Amino acid sequence: xxxxxxxxxxxxxxxxxxxxxxxxxxxxxxxxxxxxxxxxxxxxxxxxxxxxxxxxxxxxxxxxxxxxxxxxxxxxxxxxxxxxxxxxxxxxxxxxxxxxxxxxxxxxxxxxxxxxxxxxxxxxxxxxxxxxxxxxxxxxxxxxxxxxxxxxxxxxxxxxxxxxxxxxxxxxxxxxxxxxxxxxxxxxxxxxxxxxxxxxxxxxxxxxxxxxxxxxxxxxxxxxxxxxxxxxxxxxxxxxxxxxxxxxxxxxxxxxxxxxxxxxxxxxxxxxxxxxxxxxxxxxxxxxxxxxxxxxxxxxxxxxxxxxxxxxxxxxxxxxxxxxxxxxxxxxxxxxxxxxxxxxxxxxxxxxxxxxxxxxxxxxxxxxxxxxxxxxxxxxxxxxxxxxxxxxxxxxxxxxxxxxxxxxxxxxxxxxxxxxxxxxxxxxxxxxxxxxxxxxxxxxxxxxxxxxxxxxxxxxxxxxxxxxxxxxxxxxxxxxxxxxxxxxxxxxxxxxxxxxxxxxxxxxxxxxxxxxxxxxxxx
Amino acid sequence: xxxxxxxxxxxxxxxxxxxxxxxxxxxxxxxxxxxxxxxxxxxxxxxxxxxxxxxxxxxxxxxxxxxxxxxxxxxxxxxxxxxxxxxxxxxxxxxxxxxxxxxxxxxxxxxxxxxxxxxxxxxxxxxxxxxxxxxxxxxxxxxxxxxxxxxxxxxxxxxxxxxxxxxxxxxxxxxxxxxxxxxxxxx
Numbered sequence: 001x002x003x004x005x006x007x008x009x010x011x012x013x014x015x016x017x018x019x020x021x022x023x024x025x026x027x028x029x030x031x032x033x034x035x036x037x038x039x040x041x042x043x044x045x046x047x048x049x050x051x052x053x054x055x056x057x058x059x060x061x062x063x064x065x066x067x068x069x070x071x072x073x074x075x076x077x078x079x080x081x082x083x084x085x086x087x088x089x090x091x092x093x094x095x096x097x098x099x100x101x102x103x104x105x106x107x108x109x110x111x112x113x114x115x116x117x118x119x120x121x122x123x124x125x126x127x128x129x130x131x132x133x134x135x136x137x138x139x140x141x142x143x144x145x146x147x148x149x150x151x152x153x154x155x156x157x158x159x160x161x162x163x164x165x166x167x168x169x170x171x172x173x174x175x176x177x178x179x180x181x182x183x184x185x186x187x188x189x190x191x192x193x194x195x196x197x198x199x200x201x202x203x204x205x206x207x208x209x210x211x212x213x214x215x216x217x218x219x220x221x222x223x224x225x226x227x228x229x230x231x232x233x234x235x236x237x238x239x240x241x242x243x244x245x246x247x248x249x250x251x252x253x254x255x256x257x258x259x260x261x262x263x264x265x266x267x268x269x270x271x272x273x274x275x276x277x278x279x280x281x282x283x284x285x286x287x288x289x290x291x292x293x294x295x296x297x298x299x300x301x302x303x304x305x306x307x308x309x310x311x312x313x314x315x316x317x318x319x320x321x322x323x324x325x326x327x328x329x330x331x332x333x334x335x336x337x338x339x340x341x342x343x344x345x346x347x348x349x350x351x352x353x354x355x356x357x358x359x360x361x362x363x364x365x366x367x368x369x370x371x372x373x374x375x376x377x378x379x380x381x382x383x384x385x386x387x388x389x390x391x392x393x394x395x396x397x398x399x400x401x402x403x404x405x406x407x408x409x410x411x412x413x414x415x416x417x418x419x420x421x422x423x424x425x426x427x428x429x430x431x432x433x434x435x436x437x438x439x440x441x442x443x444x445x446x447x448x449x450x451x452x453x454x455x456x457x458x459x460x461x462x463x464x465x466x467x468x469x470x471x472x473x474x475x476x477x478x479x480x481x482x483x484x485x486x487x488x489x490x491x492x493x494x495x496x497x498x499x500x501x502x503x504x505x506x507x508x509x510x511x512x513x514x515x516x517x518x519x520x521x522x523x
Numbered sequence: 524x525x526x527x528x529x530x531x532x533x534x535x536x537x538x539x540x541x542x543x544x545x546x547x548x549x550x551x552x553x554x555x556x557x558x559x560x561x562x563x564x565x566x567x568x569x570x571x572x573x574x575x576x577x578x579x580x581x582x583x584x585x586x587x588x589x590x591x592x593x594x595x596x597x598x599x600x601x602x603x604x605x606x607x608x609x610x611x612x613x614x615x616x617x618x619x620x621x622x623x624x625x626x627x628x629x630x631x632x633x634x635x636x637x638x639x640x641x642x643x644x645x646x647x648x649x650x651x652x653x654x655x656x657x658x659x660x661x662x663x664x665x666x667x668x669x670x671x672x673x674x675x676x677x678x679x680x681x682x683x684x685x686x687x688x689x690x691x692x693x694x695x696x697x698x699x700x701x702x703x704x705x706x707x708x709x710x
């Protein structure tokens with residue numbers, strides 16, 4: 001097959017892939033997809049893994065670089081103790097077997113942003129092995145019902161990051177910034193236990209939540225603090241795994257799902273057409289929503305792994321006997337200081353407030369929502385937890401989406417929320433105005449909701465006499481509707497209610513209006 | 524890094540002074556304090572002697588590394604000699620791409636093949652029941668340091684090594700571009 005012919009065929013496949021992806025329910029296929037994730041998480045520390053230079057994001061070019069980071073001969077690595085502590089913490093949270101003695105290796109490859117020509121990593125004896133994570137799979141609007149999935153973790157290792165290259169294709173050169181060279185990373189290699197894109201995205205989401213609650217990683221994917229590579233292959237059930245491709249350059253959790261989905265569909269179309277899958281690295285292009293083949297790696301690279309001669313084995317204090325050695329990282333102390341993990345939070349919320357699973361998952365997924373929720377509940381209001389949770393999940397999130405801000409950027413204080421629920425509880429405002437209040441509270445974080453309500457004249461009309469007057473007027477103005485209602489079209493009651501709502505700018509107490517109207521029309 | 528006082532071949536541990544009487548490159552060299560007492564002419568003679576011939580018996584830690592490269596290629600075996608390790612052109616291209624080293628002559632290719640053949644001996648040693656030792660410091664726990672920023676902010680020093688820079692970036696040739704994949708033909 002000549003190259004140009006191949007190009008045409010791929011274009012044809014592209015159309016099929018896109019068509020299949022846009023279908024609401026993809027047709028059942030004989031192919032089973034298998035996905036394995038490799039996650040690189042930047043460890044939140046002040047200084048680098050083996051040198052004393054800083055790792056703040058966005059520092060001036062080549063400023064956070066020491067002689068060691070630039071691989072100047074004669075410099076030696078000294079391990080940052082805090083990196084080990086945070087990696088052990090993560091390993092414990094992911095139920096790993098922790099190696100009392102782990103070792104460092106050199107992985108060699110030549111690239112301009114790797115000054116030493118090798119990366120210090122852990123290959124033979126990583127810090128931890130054989131972990132496992134159980135997490136809920138639920139994406140509102142995509143998955144119907146939440147379910148739990150367990151994925152095994154193959155290993156967790158410490159390693160250095162490389163520098164950053166900017167490719168100037170026009171001038172045919174690369175610009176290299178070494179600020180990131182030597183920044184501490186945890187590499188988490190998961191077993192290929194995942195079956196589809198949503199499971200992959202949910203795993204990354206849960207992992208990010210865990211790492212954030214452990215304060216191990218900022219998990220800002222846009223800053224590259226959490227990088228996900230996905231290995232995707234297709235096979236027929238009961239047969240060995242198929243040839244896999246690796247997707248790199250995935251920039252967000254939603255992109256994980258999109259990239260894996262695209263790749264599964266791409267492979268399915270190729271396999272159905274009798275083509276073979278190439279073992280290659282593909283890059284996710286978020287703009288065109290496609291994976292494209294990357295140029296390197298036609299042949300399996302030989303990384304020439306060798307033991308790092310400058311670093312003796314890393315020993316951990318596993319029991320109280322060895323814990324007296326101040327030099328060693330004390331695993332028991334870390335076990336005792338473990339914070340609450342997302343799954344613990346969900347369980348606790350479920351026990352305390354009896355919320356449905358979907359609600360629990362969304363609340364715990366958004367740290368800010370959970371903070372609002374717990375603070376509102378702690379204020380001992382007599383509002384049902386479900387009402388509070390639903391208002392936060394539905395109305396606050398809708399508001400944030402409409403304003404195009406993330407929930408973290410929402411300026412509303414929890415005290416304002418408590419006041420808002422007090423107003424709703426006291427029937428001073430209704431849901432419609434509560435929603436409008438969100439906007440006001442966001443733009444005036446210093447104002448009390450009660451004050452805003454008063455100023456804007458948003459208070460609910462609860463006065464029975466006033467309601468009666470409104471209803472009487474409404475009945476008078478709509479004789480035809482009333483006539484039809486009396487003939488038996490009872491649904492038309494809501495037309496009248498709507499009329500009252502419209503007249504009062506939705507301020508009338510609707511429950512009272514409905515009751516009053518029924519009373520008036522039936523008499 | 525250990526340096527040597529050039530005239531008296533002693534490790535550099537004492538207080539150093541610059542011998543101003545030497546001009547040119549020699550003036551930049553550092554000498555240990557002991558040499559200050561010598562007369563300048565004696566020093567110059569000594570320096571000249573060392574430059575021409577290093578007396579290995581006087582060096583505290585003599586090196587066994589030969590001063591000039593010794594070729595292990597036995598070119599006498601040619602023209603019909605074929606090495607037992609043959610690197611095909613595809614592997615050669617891969618090696619060149621990985622190492623960014625251009626193998627430019629028939630001799631270089633022969634040296635590569637002979638080197639592989641030489642190293643092959645290692646494979647024949649039976650090591651099945653030997654626990655590998657990775658470092659002599661295996662029983663010494665790795666020392667760690669507290670997580671404090673104590674280094675960096677030496678941009679000028681770091682960039683000093685680069686021949687081309689741009690707005691504080693290092694400038695490098697583009698990566699990931701396949702090198703020429705033409706068949707190599709040595710005359």
